Amino acid sequence: MQVLAPDVVFIADGGGLAPAARIPVQGADRVGKFNCTSEPEGDCNGGGDHLAQRRTRCPNRDRRQLAVISLVVEDGLVTQIFAVANPRKLTRLSEPAELAR
Secondary structure (H helix, E strand, C coil): CCCEEEEEEEEEECCCCCCCCCCCEECHHHHHHCCEEEEEEEEEHHHCEEEEEEEEEECCEEEEEEEEEEEEEECCEEEEEEEECCHHHCCCCCCCCCCCC
16 A cells, blocks of 8 residues: 555456456555455566466455556556456467567
């Protein structure tokens, strides 16, 4: 909670295939209460993003899902959090990608 900006925004992409917030979660209190923890698995996109196992608590079960989590930090506070958990978008994480215009 101490590193979240008061107006932090959490945006998730589950693509309808993985559990994710359907609308952006706004505000430090709401984002802080959004019940998920992540365990770093490695870096991606040159180290700016993190591949993580996200643990989500559901009423009757505990399940894990793979996600890429990106943070935007401004003046030492997290202002935006992006989590991509859509399995179709995570299929090629271990493959190098060539970027070109």
